[in-house]
Amino acid sequence: MQIKKIASDNLPSGLCAEAAVRIVIADDHHVVRRGVRAILECRASWEVVAEAVDGAEALEIVEAEKPDVAIIDYSLPIMNGAQLTKRIRAISPQTEVLIFTMHDSEVLIRDVLKAGAKGYLVKSDAEDLLVRAVEALSRRQPYVTDWFNRALLDRYLASPEEPGELTCLTAREREVVQLVAEGNSSKGVSQVLDISPKTVETYRASAMHKLGLKTTAALVRYAIRNKLVEP
CATH class of the missing domain: 3.40.50.2300 (Response regulator)
Structure with missing residues (x-):
């Protein structure tokens, strides 16, 4: 065949x-x-x-x-x-x-x-x-x-998310924290995210309050510790 x-x-x-x-x-x-x-x-x-x-x-x-x-x-x-x-x-x-x-x-x-x-x-x-x-x-x-x-x-x-440093921040707050930790000014962050510098400062202050942080240096250390940025 x-x-x-x-x-x-x-x-x-x-x-x-x-x-x-x-x-x-x-x-x-x-x-x-x-x-x-x-x-x-x-x-x-x-x-x-x-x-x-x-x-x-x-x-x-x-x-x-x-x-x-x-x-x-x-x-x-x-x-x-x-x-x-x-x-x-x-x-x-x-x-x-x-x-x-x-x-x-x-x-x-x-x-x-x-x-x-x-x-x-x-x-x-x-x-x-x-x-x-x-x-x-x-x-x-x-x-x-x-x-x-x-x-x-x-x-x-x-399972539901467990509370922790990462989950206590909103998505926008994490974005602001990452960009600040990368060395961007409030104006630079506002341009990336298309929001006003004043709004950036509001998100930054909110994130620092939630995390109990007082300085930008402490915020950078937080971002590195939680892998938001590389050292």
Whole structure:
């Protein structure tokens, strides 16, 4: 019996070649972006459509490109990973977010999962696990770094947030704290967030009051301790 060859263009759905995955990378370190791109481009059907160096640029790119997966460094300038994730999920619900960070912190994992991230991977595991993580997210499945097992993931997603330094601040207060800790003036923060300098001062004062802080130096130490900025 002669077997008829089926052209790949006529294959039924599910039997065709590997589906294309469009990816955005956001990290303020060029060497990291280059390394991530090199790992991902080993898959012929995957395309890195753009790179970003801070949270604001990443948000603009995601809004324009609507990628399947956004790989986001948690400690981005202007807007950290949790803040950026929340905004990405609002403007591009089809984009799954993988937080890619040097910090193996349960506090940060809770923060980004509550914001809507589907994955969390420590940078030291990138060579072995990055492709696996992107594969999972492209199939709308969660992926977390190996030490944080699935049982813990389910518990964190299901449980209410526990009170703590990070959760006592509103999202806007965290944005202001991060930008101040990065060295921005009230005018600079107001330009980034498109609010008045007076409103910036109000958010800053509110955050410092909640945290029991008296000086900008103490606010910077808080931001570093809670991974809002890198030292």
